[in-house]
Amino acid sequence: xxxxxxxxxxxxxxxxxxxxxxxxxxxxxxxxxxxxxxxxxxxxxxxxxxxxxxxxxxxxxxxxxxxxxxxxxxxxxxxxxxxxxxxxxxxxxxxxxxxxxxxxxxxxxxxxxxxxxxxxxxxxxxxxxxxxxxxxxxxxxxxxxxxxxxxxxxxxxxxxxxxxxxxxxxxxxxxxxxxxxxxxxxxxxxxxxxxxxxxxxxxxxxxxxxxxxxxxxxxxxxxxxxxxxxxxxxxxxxxxxxxxxxxxxxxxxxxxxxxxxxxxxxxxxxxxxxxxxxxxxxxxxxxxxxxxxxxxxxxxxxxxxxxxxxxxxxxxxxxxxxxxxxxxxxxxxxxxxxxxxxxxxxxxxxxxxxxxxxxxxxxxxxxxxxxxxxxxxxxxxxxxxxx
Numbered sequence: 001x002x003x004x005x006x007x008x009x010x011x012x013x014x015x016x017x018x019x020x021x022x023x024x025x026x027x028x029x030x031x032x033x034x035x036x037x038x039x040x041x042x043x044x045x046x047x048x049x050x051x052x053x054x055x056x057x058x059x060x061x062x063x064x065x066x067x068x069x070x071x072x073x074x075x076x077x078x079x080x081x082x083x084x085x086x087x088x089x090x091x092x093x094x095x096x097x098x099x100x101x102x103x104x105x106x107x108x109x110x111x112x113x114x115x116x117x118x119x120x121x122x123x124x125x126x127x128x129x130x131x132x133x134x135x136x137x138x139x140x141x142x143x144x145x146x147x148x149x150x151x152x153x154x155x156x157x158x159x160x161x162x163x164x165x166x167x168x169x170x171x172x173x174x175x176x177x178x179x180x181x182x183x184x185x186x187x188x189x190x191x192x193x194x195x196x197x198x199x200x201x202x203x204x205x206x207x208x209x210x211x212x213x214x215x216x217x218x219x220x221x222x223x224x225x226x227x228x229x230x231x232x233x234x235x236x237x238x239x240x241x242x243x244x245x246x247x248x249x250x251x252x253x254x255x256x257x258x259x260x261x262x263x264x265x266x267x268x269x270x271x272x273x274x275x276x277x278x279x280x281x282x283x284x285x286x287x288x289x290x291x292x293x294x295x296x297x298x299x300x301x302x303x304x305x306x307x308x309x310x311x312x313x314x315x316x317x318x319x320x321x322x323x324x325x326x327x328x329x330x331x332x333x334x335x336x337x338x339x340x341x342x343x344x345x346x347x348x349x350x351x352x353x354x355x356x357x358x359x360x361x362x363x364x365x366x367x368x369x370x371x372x373x374x375x376x377x378x379x380x381x382x383x384x385x386x387x
Contacts, residue, residue: 027201029194034069034332034349036198037314037340041073044318045080047342050349051330052087055340056195059091062344063098070105074191076112079103088124092188097122099135106142110184110191116140127179145179202334206309209291210262222246230257230286238263242270242299248288248325250280257284259306259325263292267310271299271317275306277325286326296333298322300343308333318343324350 034051035041041053043061052069053059059073063080070087071079077091081098088105089095094112097103097120106124107114114128116138125142126132132146215231223241227249238261240246248259261267267290269275277286288306290296296310300317305325308314314333316322320343324331331349333340342348 026205027198029197030201030205030334033198033334034330035340035342036195036202036332036334038195038199038335038337039339040075041340041342043067043080043342044344044346046345048347049342050347051332054191054195054198061342068349072191072194074195077109081117090187090191092191094130095128097138108184108187110187114146127184129179129181129184147179147181147184199336202309202336206291206311206336209260209289209309212260212262214262228259230259232260232262234262235264237265237267237294239266239268240270240273243272244270245274245276248275248277248286248305250277250284250286252279252281254281254284257286259286259288261288261290263290263294265292265294266297267292267294268297269299269302269304272301273299273304274302275304277305280326284326285329287329288325295338305331307331309336310334310338311336313338313340315341316343316346316348319345321347322349323347 030036032052033054034049035053038056040057041055041059041061043049043065045062046064047062047066049067049069053067053071055073055075057073058075058077059071060078061067061071061080061083063082065080065083067084068086070090071077071085072090074092076093077089077095079085079089079097079101082100083098084102086104088107089097089103090108090110091112092110094114095107095109096115097107097117099117100119102121104123107122107126109128109130111129113130114126114132116122116126116134118135118137120135121139123141125145126140127145129147132144134140212232214234216233218233218235218238220235220237221239221241222244225245225247227247229249229251250257275288280286290306290308292310294310295312296308296314298304298316298320300319302317302320304320304322306322308322312335314335316333322331322333333348
């Protein structure tokens with residue numbers, strides 16, 4: 001897949017130093033996810049994430065939460081009632097598919113109990129390292145494998161209390177053997193490896209972003225509406241007051257452009273704040289990066305474009321949106337060391353975003369910027385499919 005390249009504006013090119021030169025890309029592992037947390041992930045009711053979620057410890061998403069991708073966790077995993085996951089659900093410990101929730105792919109509770117509650121549905125297989133409990137009206141399309149010998153399917157069929165599915169004609173008879181320990185251990189290892197790789201890539205990209213020479217140093221608080229042209233902006237800490245509108249003006253330039261906001265510590269958007277891309281040429285792309293050392297707080301009802309990267313936690317308020325700046329790019333929320341919290345009815349990413357098909361790429365894609373060296377575009381190859 002060809003790596004998109006974004007030219008910095010002339011002013012930024014002129015002030016670039018050798019330390020800022022060179023190709024910068026998001027990373028092969030990190031690009032697969034819309035959300036990365038290095039402790040837990042929590043998701044509110046009716047929230048939507050376009051892309052996969054990766055969490056180092058537990059992941060608990062609320063009722064009617066939707067993830068258009070995989071839901072993977074190093075700890076206990078819970079998909080709330082009537083929620084949906086369009087990919088796989090994997091946990092190193094236990095996994096619960098709550099009442100009425102659906103998983104298009106498979107479910108793996110690699111080191112603990114696997115549970116399907118009333119009306120839950122799984123389109124693939126269900127494997128658990130421990131005991132498993134299935135409601136009488138749960139629906140499993142694939143095979144069922146559990147790790148506890150005394151709870152194998154052929155013995156569960158004899159249970160009188162109907163705690164487990166007991167219909168001898170059901171799909172649960174497709175597999176009655178104990179789960180493959182090697183498979184379960186492989187799932188655990190891959191979750192650990194993916195978290196480590198994605199986090200390393202995030203740390204590295206943040207370091208490269210912090211080397212960019214700023215176009216402008218911002219005041220600590222933005223309490224009036226403002227327009228920003230493409231460039232690199234910095235502040236020790238930064239916040240917007242409620243209902244502030246920030247316009248990112250691409251000026252109809254026929255080149256791809258990037259906006260980078262490097263904030264040393266806390267970064268807070270007030271409630272119902274708006275960050276909007278305007279005047280983007282139909283054939284050009286835009287990328288917006290919010291890179292902070294402290295936490296990121298996005299107020300209720302805020303509508304933001306871009307990708308959030310922080311060394312602390314990210315809190316996305318109720319009804320807030322963090323979405324892509326342009327077609328063929330996807331937003332995300334990433335933490336190197338802490339949690340990600342997504343509020344009720346919040347939206348992360350853009351509709352149609354999905355992991356890319358991996359293809360070989362050239363080693364470099366140099367771009368000459370006004371004779372002052374090379375500047376790469378920070379991009380995610382998780383792409384937005386054409387409608």
